[in-house]
Amino acid sequence: MPQEIRELDPTTVERIAAGEVVERPASVVKELVENSLDADASRVRVAVESGGTESIRVSDDGIGMDEQALERAVRQHTTSKIRDIDDLEAGLATLGFRGEALHAIGAVSRLTITSRPRDDSADRGAKITVEGGDVGTVQPAGCPVGTTVEVEDLFYNVPARRKYLAQEATEFAHVNSVTTAYALANPDVAVALEHGGREVFATTGRGDLEETVLDVYGREVAEAMIEIDGAAVPEGPLEDISGLVSHPETNRASREYLSTYVNGRFVTADAVREAVIEAYGGQIASDRYPFAVLFVEVDPSLVDVNVHPRKMEVRFADAEGVREQITAAVEAALRREGGLRTRAPRGQSAPEQTEIDPGNRTEGRSDRADAADSTTADANGDGERSSAVRDGDPRDERPTATSDDGVSESVGTASTDRTPERSGPAERSESEDRPFGRPESPDKPSTQSETPEQRSAETPDAAPTVMATEQRRFGDDDPAMQSFDSLPSMRVLGQVEDSYVVAETDDGLVLIDQHAADERINYERLREQFLGETTTQVLADSVEIELTARESALFEQFTEALSRLGFQAERIDDRTIEVRTVPALIAEAGGPELVRDVLSSFVERDGDAAGTVEAVADELLADLACYPSVTANTSLTDGSVVSLLEALADCENPYACPHGRPVLIEIDTDEIEARFERDYPGHG
Template sequence: MSTIKLLDQHTINKIAAGEVVERPASVVKELVENSIDAKSSAITVEIKEGGIQFIRITDNGLGINKGDITTAFLRHSTSKIKSIEDLFTVSSLGFRGEALASIASVSQVEVISKTREEITGVRYVIQGGNEISKDEIGCPEGTTIIVRNLFFNTPARRKFLKSPGTEAGHISDLLNRLSLSHPHISFKYIYNNQVKLHTSGNNQIKDVIFNIYGKDIAKNIIPINYKTEEVEITGFIGKPQISRSNRNYESTYINGRYIKSTLIQKALEEGYKTYLPMHKYPFCVLHYKIESSRIDVNVHPTKMEIRFNNSEELFQLTKKVIIDGLRQIELIPEITLDKEKENKTIYQKGIPEPFEKEKIKALNTTSEKVNNEKDYILKDSKDQELDRKKETTLSKIKVEKNNKDNNQPSKGQTTQNTFVKENINNYSEVKESESKNPVEQLIINEPLLSKSAVSFYQIIGQLFNTYWIVEFKEKFYLIDQHAAHERILYEKILSNIKKANTSSQPLLQPLIIDVDLKEQEVIKKYKRVFEELGFVIEDFGGDSYAIRAVPYILGENLKPEVFLEILDLLSDENYINKFDILLERVALMACKAAVKANNNMSFMETKKLIDDLLNLENPYTCPHGRPTIISMTKYELERKFKRIQ
């Protein structure tokens, strides 16, 4: 008797659904991506009970033709590709034709859709993969898909779902990513009848960042804009002070698709290497535009993994873009003593039908109003910048006058509150422009850490034998002598090694290390690179190697575990330039010679230290990512002493 049987199509669909539909967020992802592919300009997502009981996706896209509605729910039916060759140039988010069939096989689905060409639309109901009804219906252009009772016919799958709150969190994270990848689309997310996210669709990524992450993130990001014939990289990266303890705030997009790439993650973190301490990760929203023929997204059913045919170039390019972006602005963290309450804009309206023209118009009007309210953070227009500075200067004059006279405290307080609200992002610039010192007026646009500023700062004194106080214009700075000296030594060592100013120091007793076959191959492969830096390494027999000499600048500081760590880095294929890896590691080890906290330094030594720091390309952090310098404005200090209310 035959024991091998062919599965029926219904069972096949249920099994296939396991690859595509893992949880409610998977359903939302597939359906919203279909809406995006349908050229929608407004998409509303509503869920209840974490999306387990109810999901509704409404868009104003092209709609589904009546004759295609049934075919759309068959496996491998798609309008995106026609042959295997199309896979290598596909630009749409979906293309396999598996999503609708998989979703319909494990839930109760209702679709209402209409194209522009048709007079009436269609309502199609399918439950557990079985067609229930198909009717003509009057409806606006676009598509609404309702998914009820997910996994109602596969209880074994349903019991592995998390709580409704957890599932809703996954959907929220997904919609945040989609909003950032498509800023030209207005997204609205409603959970249990409450609006959680509403973007304007004005094609400004910074607006979306503000909407999702808030003011503190939006005002501490750096624009990125890089373009070559083959690759275009745009978006924003965060200043070191808004780093996080995990990678959840790293968002990378290739041709509009959110992806997770180990290659790009490592390149990004290499760019931030000496700006962040260990176990801290940067904020970023980076959009890559790469020819479809140069990448392969057909790697995994979720399409979140990707292959590149020029991975080495992309790694180096990403690292360079990050480093260049961080070097273009001053990165000194500023202390603020009182954190103002942040009011995020939430639209308290009923559930919109985004495909209705009247409501689209209303949405645009609302968006314009909101954008005007957020101009102090989100606009870069020079005219608006000048207007704000004028208004702020007038406000500040009123504040100081009121505080000086001390006759009208209530009015002074009102004026000050207005000032803080209107100019929270540019306060220090306005304060600087009012300096009465003509020398300071000459360098009014120069930050402290610039060569032209070296002659104008003033050393006030030292705290706890570790932190030097420096005054410059309307701010004071605290400089950590140990972190600053580490950075200076690190840059000096790198420069000397690159100029071939290196020599070896023989060890009195060779350092014997035991290595496995893989590590032995790394030593053999990069022996010349080791020798260029000053290492002398010999085979000691068996699985052992003897390190007989090290770079002179290391002295006796090399430990076996550090050398093994270097071998691990060299064996990592994502690190392209092996010489740079060795060079940076050696420089880090040599930094142990830096002056320590509580070490006494003379005034002249301190002056030399600060002058050297100011002339570095990256004076903001030590090589391990800790800050070398922080600042505080005169304004914040006066607020603390109640001189300004």
């Protein structure tokens, strides 16, 4: 029997609709701040309690509302922003336009609005309350010019929605991000944010974007910002591009600091954000993101802002054209300020072979990586160490930071002044010390960079077309089939591109990513050490670290959790902390600056306290495992490969690196025969 179709009651309809507009406290803050800005406010103050779950208060000095306007404002689909569909199609000059925000907020909270018109000669204003959708009567109220909206007990009448709100720190982080975004978008408006009675940040409202960046991000970030010159923008759908982007060396592990605006509206438009990131190319690692405050202007008829319930996304008529213009503008700014370096070839140096000692894997990066650093620095020609010198997992590409004396140093990596000692087994046979696939020479080994003519010139008696080297024949001294505990038995044949080990198995071939393999080994050993006991290392000199407003608020919430990980730090002032100890495991490979990334990880991995600390620790160990791991483009000795495979076989999970990339790929005989079409008639 078919189900009965019934009409929902108005209360249910209101709460369903409210859920599309009001997702969390930050959604409320966004809608209310937009209303304040549309009301021509010169000052906006946001104050929240318990991350916004208990109360939110947004006050402004805008044009205000009289009693009649207040009564209409809380009804559904009432707005002063547009009149009909023609206004929507012609393009919007305001942030709000749907007439849903106040009605939706009132349906899932206890809402109070107090307002006094700017042009009213009366000495008092008016107040109205809405509780769970029930609208009260308008009452006289004493208040200054402007509007104050108070929201209490958000989702008190929607228990399911309230139940799934995140912890207080996470909810406030979202509130912080939204408020910061609108503060940056409106440097001529004084915006302040308060949490639990404590001011988090306040901008001056003097119209200076760089000063506003200083107010919300701090001096370190503000001094690293580069201005975008709209005159350098190529022709395209965008009429103007302006704003600030950070030098590649000033970045974070989160996208939170990519603030993008379309016609003054804060949006998370993929076309805009991805274009900014693309402009940096290989200058920052794939899991790092720059700071950006980017404004684009476009004909309103060429962008649709009505594609998302919370107006956070937009759709461009020519998204590809927008992407090209933004990428070109950001690249031009970075290049002008020396922020975009000429890309040096990666992994092209020819250092000595690397030997892997499976018993010493956490000491530092390989000799190969250090030599690559030196080569790239020379190629840059400016003495700087490029962050794009490691070619393995994208997380290998660590950013650099400039010290007070102007010398660039690696951030989050071991000091490159120290040459790591990688001692292999005490004795190796001649074949073990020979790189795979390289011919033997009685005088000197041939190198990949030599041409046949150069090699011929060294042996004048040889015919010009004959290489004067002894060819190694497969089968003459090939190693026997090796057995491993949790890997297929295999006979190692050599390396491809000095990056992948090639081995023969009973069923076909195996390709092993040497970086991913070593990374897995290092990760499991680091994890074993960490699970034993978190030991700390006292820094010889404590390090002061400047935080953004968001990071500073997170530090307040997660000081104890940081301590459990081994970071002992205390606040010096509102934006500066002093780090005194770090986890012993990262003393060489990491550094105090990791505190910033760890704080962001606590929010991104929202959950119970114990589970969050464990998850963050695991993520931290996975990243740290990259540093000492042998990189791609590294020539290995025969014996080192066998040692690597033996250590890999001892791992709990030898088939994937800690970031989830495969360690080895098997190609069975059937697939090989199919690729060579051995099943063709006559080859049976």
